[in-house]
Amino acid sequence: MQLAMFLPLLCPVLAGVFARPLGNRLEPRAATWTLTISAVVLAAASWVALAVLALTGLARIPLVADLGHWSAAVIQHNDPVSLGIAAAAGLLLVVTAATAVRMLWRRLRALLAAGLDAACMPGPDQLAVMEDPAPDAYAIPGLPGRIVVSTGMLSSLDTTERDILLAHERAHLTAHHYLFVASAQLGAAANPFLRPLATAVTYTVERWADEHAATVFGDRHRVARTVGKAALATKHAPARRRIPAAALGLIGRRDALKSAGPVPRRVAALLAPPPELRLLPLAATAVVLIAAGLSAFDAARDLHLLLELAGAG
Template sequence: MRVAVYLPLLLPLLAALLAPRAGDRLPPRAATWLLTTGALVLAAASTAALGMLAVTGLIRIPLLARLAHHHWSAAAAQHHDPAALSVAALAALALAVLTAMAATMLQRRIRTLAATAREAACLPGRDQLVVVDDPAAEAYAMPGRPGRIVVSTGMLGALDGAEHQVLLAHERAHLTHRHHLFVALAQLAATANPLLRPLAAAVGYTVERWADESAATVTGDRARVARTIGKAALAARRTSARTRVPATALALLGRLRPGPRPALGPVPRRVTALLAPAPGGRTWTATALGGLAALTVLCAAEAAHDLEALLELVKHAAARGR
């Protein structure tokens, strides 16, 4: 195997460095799609690279060659493959561990989303908006069919009427655009390749920015949206929630995690972005991320071609030895 098989394992490091820039400089919708798609492509390519390295180790085991009725020559594989057997063994171990982790994460996420959908359907009333009696200032969207928006009396009391409109527009954007799916897919990619965690974190930020910009479009006032987020953050800091927040909920203040106090997320960055002009079109960051994804796919394809050539060689060697 040549150097091409190792590049899909290393290029995610460059993508991780570019992710925060993409989140700040691109329009949030475009950034979310780019980062999520890029994370999935990079994760798939790195997984394929680990699999190909693992195969080069397996075909060097004489016992497996005998069990396969000598369909390939283990000695020829050992001679012609430049990758060390220890590298192949480490790749096989990493592939097994990361695949198991990704499968477990996917299973848990599906269960959690299903539980959240059931919980949303069981909330009182038939309106999308559900008001809960809780002095803690919180608001979040629960995905489901239908999705529900939960707002506490504490949050309603902390904001005025115009700011209520901002809050509802933000949460409706989360439900309308299925932001929880982008977050889940990015987290799945980061589980399959931990080097992609910065991309998953960036997606968590860009979906909030996407909802912020949607609220700004609905209300026609970016400064009001920024002011609402700031006031909500201050109110949340002063209070402590009594109600349990679903793990898949997306909130005005960012991703909420179970616990006595909400995790507010990068609120200052969002406020600063809203007080600045709206992000423009494509930048070099988007081009660089797209180029990295394309290069990773090309490297994985080249590595697959090398592996195919190696397999053909060891098969012909086995055929000549019979």
């Protein structure tokens, strides 16, 4: 039972180490899906492991054992986990659950606020042009979502570059990138060791949108130039107004996404040949996720059998 309990707690550490390399080497769409699913699955598996550890300690308390009609002596004899470890697991479970609930509430509020902002923006179509000398552009999820571009950004780009920018922002909306980012951040809130995965996802969604724009226009160098030019324009811009927390933009610098990947890495990736689908890293990731999931299931099954044994004793 020990391996089954502790493997789901070790896998997030391993995932955190390889998050950035996966984000850099995998095709962006595959990287986003892989990292997001990994964050959710590993967070859930680690929660199950913590819950099992905490419940085994809780069941040793005479009052709890009496309520459950279990033998505390049988549980203590058959479970090698110390009471201190069980107490620590329980504390971690409560803290991470509270953090995850808070994060979920913040993300839901941000999504609702973004939807209201999108619905209230002027203009009949998807694009909303804002009178603002500060160069800026971002996509707001909603029903439908909106693309917001400032007049300062439009004046900084030529016609083709404007079309590239719009293609990038449309990719954020059509692929629902905000949901990937929010899911990865929720997983990181549930398990702090998964924060590198959330950081990597904020980078891979930008790379995904970059590659979409490159596919649409067939000119990777022109897209790279547009990304760099927009970044330089915003670098020296005056202080910007409030931007919705759910916004995703060409530069990736949003209040809710402070750890987004740097622009130079994206430009370098666009100047390189198109990324290829790599099956080996995907297969290795799948093995880790399956191992963590099966271990969490095995730990829960062992706890059930232990409690049955304690009830019979």
